[in-house]
Amino acid sequence: MYDAFLPRLFYFFCYKVGDPQVAEELTAVTFEKAWRSRRGFCKDRGQVQAWLFGIARHVAGDYLRKPFREVALDEMPELSDNPSLDEDLQRQLDFQKVSRILSTFPERDRELISLKYGAELTNREIAGLAGLSESNVGTILSRVVSKLRKEWEQDHG
Amino acid sequence: MDDDFLYRIRPPVRKEFAKDLKRQLSSQYPDGRSAARTTFPVNLRWAWKAAFISILVFGLLLFTFSGEVRAGVMGWIQQIAGFQVEERLTPPVVDSGEPDSPSEQIQPTEPFAENAPRVTLEPSEAVAEVTPTIYAVPTC
Numbered sequence: 001m002y003d004a005f006l007p008r009l010f011y012f013f014c015y016k017v018g019d020p021q022v023a024e025e026l027t028a029v030t031f032e033k034a035w036r037s038r039r040g041f042c043k044d045r046g047q048v049q050a051w052l053f054g055i056a057r058h059v060a061g062d063y064l065r066k067p068f069r070e071v072a073l074d075e076m077p078e079l080s081d082n083p084s085l086d087e088d089l090q091r092q093l094d095f096q097k098v099s100r101i102l103s104t105f106p107e108r109d110r111e112l113i114s115l116k117y118g119a120e121l122t123n124r125e126i127a128g129l130a131g132l133s134e135s136n137v138g139t140i141l142s143r144v145v146s147k148l149r150k151e152w153e154q155d156h157g
Numbered sequence: 158m159d160d161d162f163l164y165r166i167r168p169p170v171r172k173e174f175a176k177d178l179k180r181q182l183s184s185q186y187p188d189g190r191s192a193a194r195t196t197f198p199v200n201l202r203w204a205w206k207a208a209f210i211s212i213l214v215f216g217l218l219l220f221t222f223s224g225e226v227r228a229g230v231m232g233w234i235q236q237i238a239g240f241q242v243e244e245r246l247t248p249p250v251v252d253s254g255e256p257d258s259p260s261e262q263i264q265p266t267e268p269f270a271e272n273a274p275r276v277t278l279e280p281s282e283a284v285a286e287v288t289p290t291i292y293a294v295p296t297c
Binding site: 028117148 | 160
């Protein structure tokens with residue numbers, strides 16, 4: 001469970017909060033909560049996924065509701081083990097830019113982007129979690145990505 | 158910008174973070190239980206089991222070796238179930254090889270005697286002349 005869901009949880013939080021360091025913290029909190037209560041849970045993978053991302057959504061909600069969020073100013077984000085620093089740096093800058101644009105979007109749009117491109121869930125799975133219809137999820141995501149693309153091009157233009 | 162771009166720009170998971178978190182989870186909750194569960198409720202469950210087994214064993218020993226307790230239990234059974242449990246040191250039926258009384262002896266059958274009087278079954282006159290008895294039943 002850990003190896004399968006760790007990256008997806010981390011990416012989910014990255015899109016959700018826009019900061020990889022905070023995403024690590026929230027991923028750890030989510031796993032601790034899940035680990036503590038995993039004993040009585042059934043082994044079906046689909047149900048585990050819904051359960052785990054349900055916890056993650058609560059953890060993210062708790063974090064975003066905090067009036068003052070701690071920001072570590074003395075630590076620069078660490079680079080990965082990728083030997084190509086230029087590519088890594090470019091990717092990091094692109095992500096920061098996308099996160100900045102997404103931060104201006106409504107909470108629900110950002111949530112759907114996080115579940116789709118962070119947690120890698122299908123539209124049906126997102127619909128189950130978010131309480132929307134599958135077609136509605138597809139429509140909203142298409143609209144949000146178009147809006148994101150438009151603002152991205154405006155920044156680069 | 159397309160879907161692949163949004164997947165590609167995600168920051169990679171740091172290997173140190175993944176290892177540290179795994180180690181932390183394994184050390185804190187080695188078998189998936191919370192710290193609170195491993196200390197109080199699990200011990201309590203075992204304590205209940207141990208206490209129950211101890212009481213059961215103690216009761217069986219008392220019943221086996223104490224005549225007073227046995228008598229008390231038998232009296233209780235008689236009171237509740239309505240039948241008496243009799244305690245015997247010897248088995249209830251002893252097969253000694255000889256019958257206890259002459260009545261239990263099986264008499265040997267005698268063969269037919271040669272000069273025994275013959276009995277004929279014919280209707281006798283005494284039987285034919287029997288008059289019926291009439292009872293008077295009082296009526297209201």
